[in-house]
Amino acid sequence: GENVEQHPSTLSVQEGDSAVIKCTYSDSASNYFPWYKQELGKRPQLIIDIRSNVGEKKDQRIAVTLNKTAKHFSLHITETQPEDSAVYFCAARANAGKSTFGDGTTLTVKP
Amino acid sequence: DAGVIQSPRHEVTEMGQEVTLRCKPISGHNSLFWYRQTMMRGLELLIYFNNNVPIDDSGMPEDRFSAKMPNASFSTLKIQPSEPRDSAVYFCASRGSREKLFFGSGTQLSVL
Numbered sequence: 001g002e003n004v005e006q007h008p009s010t011l012s013v014q015e016g017d018s019a020v021i022k023c024t025y026s027d028s029a030s031n032y033f034p035w036y037k038q039e040l041g042k043r044p045q046l047i048i049d050i051r052s053n054v055g056e057k058k059d060q061r062i063a064v065t066l067n068k069t070a071k072h073f074s075l076h077i078t079e080t081q082p083e084d085s086a087v088y089f090c091a092a093r094a095n096a097g098k099s100t101f102g103d104g105t106t107l108t109v110k111p
Numbered sequence: 112d113a114g115v116i117q118s119p120r121h122e123v124t125e126m127g128q129e130v131t132l133r134c135k136p137i138s139g140h141n142s143l144f145w146y147r148q149t150m151m152r153g154l155e156l157l158i159y160f161n162n163n164v165p166i167d168d169s170g171m172p173e174d175r176f177s178a179k180m181p182n183a184s185f186s187t188l189k190i191q192p193s194e195p196r197d198s199a200v201y202f203c204a205s206r207g208s209r210e211k212l213f214f215g216s217g218t219q220l221s222v223l
Binding site: 032034042043044045046049051089093096098099100101102103104 | 142144153154156166167215
């Protein structure tokens with residue numbers, strides 16, 4: 001089955017700096033890669049996603065890149081703000097199957 | 112749309128008791144997922160349904176866990192008998208024809 005590895009497990013940045021979280025996947029059939037943000041005590045919420053026919057997608061301060069050949073994808077957050085502090089999960093999925101999640105990255109943005 | 116609705120939000124029970132968690136997916140969504148989240152194991156998929164049919168239950172930890180989806184708008188996850196190591200947050204999520212997965216607010220289960 002699919003295996004998703006996520007790094008780093010914790011990340012601390014200064015407000016205004018950029019943050020990058022990286023994930024690798026194992027199943028070449030995976031073609032959908034969402035990212036979720038989970039604030040303390042809340043549910044995971046989708047923040048951005050990318051399909052395998054696209055190399056990069058951007059939404060305001062958030063961007064995701066995908067390298068299918070290397071089987072890795074990354075989340076980039078620019079101009080970080082304290083409210084970006086949360087746990088971020090990547091996931092990979094093939095077609096209509098199940099999503100496999102990474103172990104999460106705890107991002108702390110220091111004011 | 113009210114989103115995915117789970118109940119109860121919190122459940123505290125004693126070891127050996129039966130626990131039933133409930134989920135109402137978003138109307139029109141045909142896939143439903145049960146996840147368990149712990150600090151040690153992260154987000155684990157327990158089981159998922161497509162069109163009310165269980166597709167993959169390989170994540171169900173043992174026979175004490177069972178899940179049903181009697182119709183398109185309701186699912187239950189049952190633990191009988193419950194054990195302290197079952198303490199976790201249990202999330203239900205649903206997905207429609209588009210790819211996005213929507214999570215419920217979760218049930219915080221504590222087994223004493």
